[in-house]
Amino acid sequence: MLKENILFKGLDTDRIQQIIHTTGTREVTYAPGEIIMHQGDVAQDIGIVLQGSAIGKKYTRAGEEIIASVLTENKIFGDVLSGADGFASPVTVQAVTKCTVLFINYKNLLYSSHPQAHKILQNMIRNISMKYFVQNKRMEILMLKSVRSKITTYLEWQADSKGGRSFTIDMDRQLMADFLGVERSALSRELSRMKKDGLIDYHKNHFVIL
Amino acid sequence: MLKENILFKGLDTDRIQQIIHTTGTREVTYAPGEIIMHQGDVAQDIGIVLQGSAIGKKYTRAGEEIIASVLTENKIFGDVLSGADGFASPVTVQAVTKCTVLFINYKNLLYSSHPQAHKILQNMIRNISMKYFVQNKRMEILMLKSVRSKITTYLEWQADSKGGRSFTIDMDRQLMADFLGVERSALSRELSRMKKDGLIDYHKNHFVIL
DNA sequence: TGTAATTCGTTGCCATTGCAACGGGAGGTT
């Protein structure tokens, strides 16, 4: 399973085994609802979800909860945090189902003399960089002022990445509204206006750009 | 000078020389206004500004220009882009003054057998991760709905990172407004309201949280 | 020192959008 993990891509099973055994990993199982990492923690470990699922959430100053990421099997977390070295975690990671996590110590990985560690660092750079760009795209959208421009930019982005003018997104209205930084009702209102204007067609989370 | 570069921190001059000579770097000088990298380019090189200064800018769908970063001496660019491997550059990099740039090929760096390359990758990870978090903080602010909450969150963040309730920021009003994703006039209006309400005091770009 | 240019604060106007409340429809459960 780890062979498919974004962190170990390009390595064969033996090498992965080797690295896991020599860098001092640990495996922890959490009950549903249990906190895996607290907002504010300064972690040095990269976590890999082996079984179950978890979410990364964050609380604003106003106290409202925001779901920052959904961690399913074989997803990793804490990589950017470990990489930044000394930053406080902006999110709380909480088990949704019963959940087993493999922790790899980043420092040990860094100072291991494995020639394979190089490959892992490369994978880590690629992963963090890609996260950076996704965030960057979202920022570009959040900076826009009107709801319509946000929707347009978002939909064209989705069309580009899914390779067609007819596509299904993997968010419901509420998540989409959160992503665009607008009210759900305002989003619905503007979507129906755009449909009336003949710009788009949609049903639920399937969209067509006309 | 490169010893102080974020990419080479922790390495001594000899090692840096060695790496530069064996990984095939190239040095290019640009005239003021000349384009160093185009939006949409797929680059594999990390650029280091040796002399002069440049800016990274980006154009929205609406055609307005956004300054994404200011590149002074010894700053690097293209690191996230190289790291992501295959992504198109979201920004155009343009020389402001006459400008000399050292390009390092990322692939060569990856496949170099230098033990020092490891250290550079670590530095690169730290740099990209930190950029990620700064972006993350900005996103958190951009998602807020009222101008006042944006200002409050921003100022407390600055107070935290500068270690005091009285501090100077390195942006003028226009840049600050862009950063918060609001109109300059709306920002000024809300700032003066907050002063009247006794929450803050300020003059130009110096702020005090009361 | 005089002039130009840049930056910032202020204000009026009003479109946009947040907010709240409601209703309908789809899907799941007993």
Add this chain to the structure above:
DNA sequence: AACCTCCCGTTGCAATGGCAACGAATTACA
């Protein structure tokens, strides 16, 4: 089938904030 729950669309209201225009203040420059 009846009921419940979740998700989405709709709408009225109020006000936030974008936009534009202007003036004051500070700086730059000659």
